[in-house]
Amino acid sequence: MKTRSMKRRLVAAGAAAVMTASILATTATQAAAEADNDDKNSLLVAAGQEVDTFNPFKSRFIITYNTNLMTYDTLVRASAVDYEPEPGLATDWDESDDGLTWTFSIREGVEWSDGEPLTAHDVAYTYQLLIEDEGVRSWNIDFAGNLASAEAPDDTTFVLTLNQPAPAEVLNSGTYIVPKHIWENYDDPADDNINDELPLVGSGPFQVSEYRTDEFIRLEANENYWDGAPGFDEVVYVYYNEPDAAVAALETGEVDIVNNLNPAQAAALEGQDGITVNNAQNRRWVSLVLNHGARTADGDSYGDGHPALQDQAVRQALHHAIDKEVLVETVLDGNGDPGVGIVPRIFENFHWDGGDELVQFDLDEANRILDEAGYELGDDGIRTMPDGDEELSFRFYHHADSTDYATVVQFVTEWWAEIGVEALPEPIEQGSLNDLVYLGEYDVSFSGWGVGPNPTSILGQHTCDVLPETTDGSERSHENFFCNEDYDQLHRAQQVESDPDVRADLIHQQQRILYEEAPVIWLYYQNVVEAYNSDKISGMTLQPSENGMITGQQGFLWAYHSATPTGETAGDGTSTGVLVAIGAAILVVIAGGAFYLLRRRSTADERE
Amino acid sequence: MRDRSNSADGNPDRDLSAEHPPSPLEVEGEERDDQPREASIDQSGRVTTGFGRYLFKHVSGAIVSLLLVLFSSFFIFRLIAGDPIDQLTRERPVTPEQRETMREEMGLNDPLFTQFIDYITGMLTGDFGISLQFRRPILELILERLPATLLLSGTGLVLAVALGFLVGTKAGWRQGSRFDRTQVTTGLLLYSAPTFWLGMLAILVFARYLGWFPVNGMRSPNTPDDFFSQALDIGHHLVLPVLTYTAVVYAGYLMVMRSSILDEVGSDYLTTARAKGLRDDKVRRKHAIPNALLPTITLVFLAIGNIVNGAIVTETVFSWPGLGRLFVQSIFYPDRPMLQALFVLFSSATIIAVLFAEILYWFIDPRVRKS
Secondary structure, three states: OHHHHHHHHHHHHHHHHHHHHHHHHHHHHHHHHHHHOOOOOEEEEEEOOOOOOOOOOOOOOHHHHHHHHHHOEOOEEEOOOOOOEEEOOEEEEEEOOOOOEEEEEEOOOOEOOOOOEOOHHHHHHHHHHHHHOHHHHHHOHHHHOOEEEEEEEEOOEEEEEEOOOOHHHHHHOOOOEOOHHHHOOOOOOOOOOOOOOOOOOOOOOEEEEEEEOOOEEEEEEOOOOOOOOOOOOEEEEEEOOOHHHHHHHHHHOOOOEEOOOOHHHHHHHOOOOOEEEEEEOOOEEEEEEEOOOEEOOOOOEEOOOOHHHHOHHHHHHHHHOOOHHHHHHHOOOOOEEEOOOOOOOOOOOOOOOOHHHOOOOOHHHHHHHHHHOOOOEOOOOOEEOOOOOOEOEEEEEEEOOOHHHHHHHHHHHHHHHOOOOEEEEEEEOHHHHHHHHHOOOOOEEEEEEEOOOOOHHHHHOOOHHHOOOOOOOOOOOOOOOOOOHHHHHHHHHHHHOOOHHHHHHHHHHHHHHHHHHOOEEEEEEEOEEEEEEOOOEEOOOOEOOOOOEOOOOOOOOHHHHHOEEOOOOOOOOOOHHHHHHHHHHHHHHHHHHHHHHHHHHHHHHHHO | OOOHHHHHOOOOOOOOOOOOOOOHHHHHOOOOOOOHHHHHHHHHHOHHHHHHHHHHHHHHHHHHHHHHHHHHHHHHOOOOOOOHHHHHOOOOOOOHHHHHHHHHHOOOOOOHHHHHHHHHHHHHHOOOOEOOOOOOEHHHHHHHHHHHHHHHHHHHHHHHHHHHHHHHHHHHHOOOOHHHHHHHHHHHHHHHOOHHHHHHHHHHHHHHHOOOOOOOOOOOOOOOOOHHHHHHHHHHHHHHHHHHHHHHHHHHHHHHHHHHHHHHHOOHHHHHHHHOOOOHHHHHHHHHHHHHHHHHHHHHHHHHHHHOOOOHHHHHHOOOOOHHHHHHHHHHOOOHHHHHHHHHHHHHHHHHHHHHHHHHHHHHOHHHHHO
16 A cells, blocks of 8 residues: 555656646746847757858858858849849949950948948959969959959959950959958968958958857857848858758747758748748759760760660750659659750840740650661560661669659659660669769769859860860769760850850750750759748748749849848847746756655665 | 664674675685685785786787787778778879879878888877868877867766666665666666667757757857856756757666676675675665675776767767767778778777776786785
8 A cells, every 4th residue: 555655646746747847948948949049139040061161262161152242242243133144242243345354343432340341452353362362363264264364453443354255254253353352461362261350341241250060050140241241140050960850940940941841842842821831943954864975075984884875866865755854743842944955044045045945845756766777676575786686775873862863763664665765773872873874884873063153164164175084983073974066066156255145045056966865864953942930030031032032042132231130139038037947947856856756765774 | 874883783894804794706706715804815915926917917918909909900901992082082182193192192192001000109109190071180180189078988987887786786685676677667768769869859859849958069169267156157058968869878887787786696794794684775785785896897897988989879869079979980981091090099089998997907807916
């Protein structure tokens, strides 16, 4: 009897302790949350990528692209409406008739975040680094290689001269203007670790002010920003390893903006109070690369690709036998567009829509092409080469960590089976897969890239210039060994063309050649699904204005600059509440422990 | 609390050289009958030389293992496929010249032999090199994350060992009781649950729905800078990861402790102790537990060695800024210099912990001294 009542008492006490603890913990969390919002309006963005370096001339990661773009200004911005160049630090610019001399008028009255005035001399200093400093130059040689000189005749004029005309490069280079009075003191401006004294000095809307590896990056608002002070006091990137955890954090208010949601996560957030889901166009595509013949710049072929893929007819037939609409519907849950050319639909001017040549999903047509080209259907339902008995059986490599790709593979394998082509899917870890592709030891594989407002670099991946010299697979500036004289000519022409419409036309023609030759089949342009706390944030400018995005903006981070807090945040929220709660929780634990010991003694006594 | 005076009643177990009853350790030894005292005294005369030899044997063994680790670490991570430059250039295509510049700067173009020599001399002089992904000195990066890892795994380990020993002892002592059955089942259930799943579940329940704890990370970005607020905030963030970690590993200690106790339960010396009229509770605590602890010491030392590499999965789920997570990131990059350094660090920690366990055995287990 006695033990029994004791047990009951223990259970009751335990339950009471748990309840008290939970109530206390809740108050503690709330108090902590209040304390968080104490005096600052913070815009908390979920992040997953590490910082490579805060040296803006050497950083390559997306996260540092973003922090650089907020810390520093560029001469020219990409507009929020359609990515077209528009005034940044430069209020106006002029290209000479020969396209070699550019004169920029530098905005007056702009200050660095440390209060020093920003003049054309800072701009000239920055560009001179690109020209004269060996390390800075070689890391940025794609742009810097074409620069001849940079001068500032007076405080508001900056003159840049080029070796060859390159209007698009000049307007889209996104060169971060750095303060001369700070950078002059650095021994080696190309060192990764020089620019690490926080807060960084820049002229942009926010400056990096604190960084804790794997925890957060804080950027403080520049109250004197020439284009108006940002609405929030700071932007903080908070690290989340797991997308699901980031979503949970959005729901609990620990983070305000989350991106790259999958359809399930988006569906869970859709319709929740205070959370807005933004299903936006993206700058990315997913493609299938076909091994149409790995070769070096000297024309030596290597690798072990299937010979049938060197036949344009086979590649086109494969293209006809992929229903991109179905892929978008099933794999992406409708969040995307079927792929056509290398420039995604988001860049309206440069995107080529296929016109009359748009390949339609048509299995009969695919079969007809293959019949015509002499690939006869064998008894086992697989076609063979016209001049031998090798079957059209392709190794089909996909990234082991992508369930999307695995689904695509299932569909494509079935469609291709209907035209007598066998696909042998094999999931491979990303690093090995890249190695195989650049060694030419594959038949069909996946690829994906993000494209910027200036498509030159992505188009450049298909020029003869970037073919590898050696066969060891270490030279990886090409996408998959494409080389075509007409294409290269168009490429050079678009690089020097100043008229946007003429340039767009040249770029369309480049895409048409790629489309017809089909070394790559673009499957889809996948949307980016973002969600944010709309109870807290309002007024974020999207880029582009049509169905645009928040987190992947280019040329200027319009969204973070324009974001404003909706209303008042929680009151005084001292941490006293937290302290009291935690103290009480400790008391409960001690009391529980004492109770346990007492009970133990009493049972021990009973035993005796 | 029990009063100290009780233990004055000739309880011998802690003191191995004491008179009677014979320590069960010696009873279990090979020479189980008589002359244990003389022998141990005899032996204790040669303790210095014997211990010297014993120490030398194990220390040299440890050094050989460390060297093997040092050498193999260089080659193991070359087997990971992938070009580190791919990660650096995946956002923006680059020209062949730019790629070459990057390769050159990161030392990827050096001949393998040069890389190996650099690596060995670096490791021996404490210069671990530069990380490819963070482009900062590796030592600095490791030291930055070490406290977070020690905090999480250290706290977790203490809790897991304490809980495992406590529950394991009780369960073993009353084998087959309802307590035994429920505790063993619960422990094994948690033990076999995937850490990742358990962690996500903890996040969903305690952070997302109940809102008691933060979802992720080690501190909130806007906690005031003073020590007290920081400590409080970190403590708050620590709860869920530690609970997850503890829940997953404590069953290991539970089971070992339980079976050690089971080995002791039927022993004669316990019957003797009971015959002397000691309370059951006391027989367990003063006689059975000290002897049952022996086999578990190795386990604890191994775990101490493992503290450094942290709870890899737990750190990943909770975005805990520690070494385990750093290791995972480095594999995916692949950041070879970082992987090499971490591998050497993790392995040395374990080797050294085991060495300490071996040395400790000399003092707590007479059988080691006799052999």
